[in-house]
Amino acid sequence: RAWQHLGDDLFNDIRRHHTGVQHNRLPRAVEQAATGIQAVDAAIRGLYETGYMHNHLRMYVASITCNVAKAYWQLPSRWMYYHLLDGDLASNTGNWQWVAGTFNGRTYYCNQDNINRFTLSAQQGTFLDRSYEELRSAPIPAPLQDTLVPPLTSRLPQTGSLSLDPSLPLLLYNSYNLDPRWRAGQPANRVLLLEPSHFRQFPVSERVIRFLLDLAANVEGLQVFTGEVQEIPGLAQFPAIYSREHPAFTHYPGIRDPRDWIFPSVQGFYSSFFAYWKKCESLLAKKEVRSAVAEQA
Numbered sequence: 001r002a003w004q005h006l007g008d009d010l011f012n013d014i015r016r017h018h019t020g021v022q023h024n025r026l027p028r029a030v031e032q033a034a035t036g037i038q039a040v041d042a043a044i045r046g047l048y049e050t051g052y053m054h055n056h057l058r059m060y061v062a063s064i065t066c067n068v069a070k071a072y073w074q075l076p077s078r079w080m081y082y083h084l085l086d087g088d089l090a091s092n093t094g095n096w097q098w099v100a101g102t103f104n105g106r107t108y109y110c111n112q113d114n115i116n117r118f119t120l121s122a123q124q125g126t127f128l129d130r131s132y133e134e135l136r137s138a139p140i141p142a143p144l145q146d147t148l149v150p151p152l153t154s155r156l157p158q159t160g161s162l163s164l165d166p167s168l169p170l171l172l173y174n175s176y177n178l179d180p181r182w183r184a185g186q187p188a189n190r191v192l193l194l195e196p197s198h199f200r201q202f203p204v205s206e207r208v209i210r211f212l213l214d215l216a217a218n219v220e221g222l223q224v225f226t227g228e229v230q231e232i233p234g235l236a237q238f239p240a241i242y243s244r245e246h247p248a249f250t251h252y253p254g255i256r257d258p259r260d261w262i263f264p265s266v267q268g269f270y271s272s273f274f275a276y277w278k279k280c281e282s283l284l285a286k287k288e289v290r291s292a293v294a295e296q297a
Helices: 002-011 038-050 055-068 074-083 089-100 112-119 132-137 196-201 206-216 273-296
Strands: 170-173 189-194 222-226 241-244 255-257
Touching: 002 089, 038 055, 038 074, 038 112, 055 074, 055 089, 055 112, 055 132, 074 089, 074 206, 189 196, 189 206, 206 222
Parallel strands: 170 189, 170 241, 189 222, 241 255
Antiparallel strands: none
């Protein structure tokens, strides 16, 4: 919802500037899973091996990177998104900004005691083994001082020519819509569109591309096309073009079906999760009252 409201302003500081920044790079120790914080390094290795990372560990990595190593959040957030199989640009970007303090105005710090408690570890003597007050005023620890710009490029598959029936509608799929139930049973041309321009702006790893292609196999009759939407042959000939609404793909022609929302009527921008959740709770309360009345009737 924040991305819908803000547009591409989501990818800049939302509410305030990230103060204390000393560079726009990624600590080499983070990229190499060599921070010395055992639970964090294991989580980064797991990210490379599986494409997943627990949300709590994502917060730890972002806190170490932005608030301890004094890195600006943009490049590190792109690095994490690059490797995540369940990567979501709005969620990932918003979370990094939340940790850096540019979303809610408060920076998030973790220390070794917190990490030990929630990862069931017992490490001591690290650069995080101090109070939060000490961490806020401490210089960049030696293990985090070396930095780099990681190479983040997408390797998209080479695809052949499409076999399309111009008498049928065209359904456009993308990395944010691979739902096999979407318009299932409707005779149509189905195309998974991998636009180089999108993946230059938001690169992902080869593992992520393979994951997308594996998911695409669940959609019957889906053809893969690497190219821009306007390069689809005969685009103007189809009787209708359908896609699903998403802020990354507002340039698609045709009709945009709504996405599935748990609370479709709660829209707009909220300054915090709890401000959003209060609206959702009121709807839940009304739903519970209606259910109770229906049961009594």
